[in-house]
Amino acid sequence: MKTPIQLQQENLQEVGSHMPVPNYSRSSDKTGIVHIGVGGFHRAHQAYYLHLLNKRGYAQEWGICGIGLREADSKLHDIFKKQDHLYTLIVKHPDGKIEPEIIGSIVDFKMGTTDPEPVIARMADPDTRIVSLTITEGGYNFNPTTGEFNFDNPHIQHELLNPNDPKTVYGFLSAALKRRRDAGLPAFTILSCDNIEHNGDMARKMLLTFAEVQDSDLATWIAQEVRFPNSMVDRITPVTTQADIKTLAQSYGVHDFWPVTCEPFIQWVVEDKFSNGRPDFEKVGVQFVRDVGPYEKMKLRLLNAGHSVLGLLGAIHGHPTINACMEDETFVTYLRAFLDTEATPILGNIEGIDLADYKDILLQRFANPNIKDSVSRICSESSAKLPKFLIATVYDNLATGGSIKFGTLVIAAWCYYSDKGKDRHGHLIEIIDAMGTELNQAAKQTKTDSLAFIRQESLFGNLIKNERFTKLYAEAIQKIYKDVNIKKHMKDMI
Numbered sequence: 001m002k003t004p005i006q007l008q009q010e011n012l013q014e015v016g017s018h019m020p021v022p023n024y025s026r027s028s029d030k031t032g033i034v035h036i037g038v039g040g041f042h043r044a045h046q047a048y049y050l051h052l053l054n055k056r057g058y059a060q061e062w063g064i065c066g067i068g069l070r071e072a073d074s075k076l077h078d079i080f081k082k083q084d085h086l087y088t089l090i091v092k093h094p095d096g097k098i099e100p101e102i103i104g105s106i107v108d109f110k111m112g113t114t115d116p117e118p119v120i121a122r123m124a125d126p127d128t129r130i131v132s133l134t135i136t137e138g139g140y141n142f143n144p145t146t147g148e149f150n151f152d153n154p155h156i157q158h159e160l161l162n163p164n165d166p167k168t169v170y171g172f173l174s175a176a177l178k179r180r181r182d183a184g185l186p187a188f189t190i191l192s193c194d195n196i197e198h199n200g201d202m203a204r205k206m207l208l209t210f211a212e213v214q215d216s217d218l219a220t221w222i223a224q225e226v227r228f229p230n231s232m233v234d235r236i237t238p239v240t241t242q243a244d245i246k247t248l249a250q251s252y253g254v255h256d257f258w259p260v261t262c263e264p265f266i267q268w269v270v271e272d273k274f275s276n277g278r279p280d281f282e283k284v285g286v287q288f289v290r291d292v293g294p295y296e297k298m299k300l301r302l303l304n305a306g307h308s309v310l311g312l313l314g315a316i317h318g319h320p321t322i323n324a325c326m327e328d329e330t331f332v333t334y335l336r337a338f339l340d341t342e343a344t345p346i347l348g349n350i351e352g353i354d355l356a357d358y359k360d361i362l363l364q365r366f367a368n369p370n371i372k373d374s375v376s377r378i379c380s381e382s383s384a385k386l387p388k389f390l391i392a393t394v395y396d397n398l399a400t401g402g403s404i405k406f407g408t409l410v411i412a413a414w415c416y417y418s419d420k421g422k423d424r425h426g427h428l429i430e431i432i433d434a435m436g437t438e439l440n441q442a443a444k445q446t447k448t449d450s451l452a453f454i455r456q457e458s459l460f461g462n463l464i465k466n467e468r469f470t471k472l473y474a475e476a477i478q479k480i481y482k483d484v485n486i487k488k489h490m491k492d493m494i
């Protein structure tokens with residue numbers, strides 16, 4: 001095999017004979033967007049939309065500067081340094097076709113962990129007009145059931161007392177906004193791109209709560225000047241594997257230390273309220289609407305919840321990926337039953353959307369055999385996801401008298417998963433969750449108290465007081481703990 005070409009700016013022309021490369025100039029002088037949390041999703045979604053705009057000559061002043069606020073981000077930082085912030089996006093189609101393309105919309109990357117100053121300066125620079133976020137559900141620092149800001153977080157405590165040494169997104173945002181206000185500069189827009197209902201409103205509420213304690217004048221200014229559009233984001237982006245890196249090198253002759261893979265589907269629905277301008281995203285298919293609420297709810301309660309249903313049940317059964325679940329008829333029928341009888345009835349009508357079509361397409365997306373989205377990615381951080389994706393639906397159905405049995409079995413499966421950390425064959429499952437220890441401790445008590453897991457108020461609120469739920473939950477627990485053959489229990493219900 002010929003030595004693959006290393007992906008970097010000076011090799012772009014050569015790389016261009018193997019796959020499409022940016023046809024636009026890339027300079028870090030033109031940074032209009034600062035993005036916090038540059039994971040695979042951001043690279044497959046927002047950065048891709050900007051790349052499309054750039055290709056058409058529309059986004060010259062909207063280069064992205066990525067920001068890492070976690071130690072773990074230094075891996076990407078180092079790779080981006082070697083690759084001039086270039087990366088390959090590999091779109092994987094269901095028929096086996098793969099389409100790699102080099103994306104050039106990210107032009108700079110800074111770590112905030114070692115020295116916060118350059119990050120604050122970048123955010124406070126007059127060129128920066130949008131600060132966007134994919135900091136995951138957990139990054140918003142709220143209590144999942146009360147929705148209130150968590151002041152107990154030691155990083156928050158630190159930055160409240162040391163405004164010049166921020167640690168979290170809130171410390172950085174308030175430090176930069178203060179600098180802008182003091183310099184008489186307009187505020188930037190804060191654009192949340194996380195899977196949280198009313199994500200912009202949530203970001204606003206959390207930042208204002210924080211700023212109110214740190215500097216109440218600043219909080220007043222932020223409330224008046226900063227816009228926080230809500231947005232619904234969607235593109236399935238599995239974890240990159242060594243095999244992806246190898247395929248790129250062997251079949252396309254390009255070496256990229258960290259390419260990103262994704263499905264062909266992409267969607268972004270955003271409220272059109274920006275403090276200081278925005279790119280012409282509508283030119284590349286982004287939908288601007290007055291109220292994004294119904295779209296967010298639809299996506300979180302169908303797609304994300306559907307993922308968790310397959311992920312947790314699949315993990316116990318021993319299915320490694322979402323598409324493996326979709327090759328199993330019992331899983332497909334169960335998922336359909338959950339979506340149709342529990343998730344859909346609470347959504348009501350969504351103008352311009354045919355929910356039946358949406359679900360059909362969703363099932364096809366999940367079944368894409370090329371994506372190989374691991375159930376471990378889906379189950380990771382379930383404590384931040386399930387309250388929003390699934391437990392909320394159980395609550396809604398309890399209020400309306402709707403069905404809750406399919407969702408309840410998943411919650412019982414989550415307890416078993418957190419307790420044993422093993423699939424039905426006894427193979428170990430690695431649990432990745434910021435609340436992993438608490439989940440395990442609560443689940444471990446199930447032997448003596450079948451409701452122990454759902455007594456965790458920060459996740460389940462007062463579900464424990466609802467008899468219809470606790471009765472079904474206790475039955476589900478009994479079944480799974482007696483016989484871990486989860487498919488049998490699923491079959492009994494469909």
Ligand code: CS2
Pocket residue numbers: 195233234235236237303304305307308377378379385
């Ligand atoms: C997934 C999401 O994290 C999860 O559990 O459901 O990452 C999902 O793949 C994306 O939201 C798709 O847009």
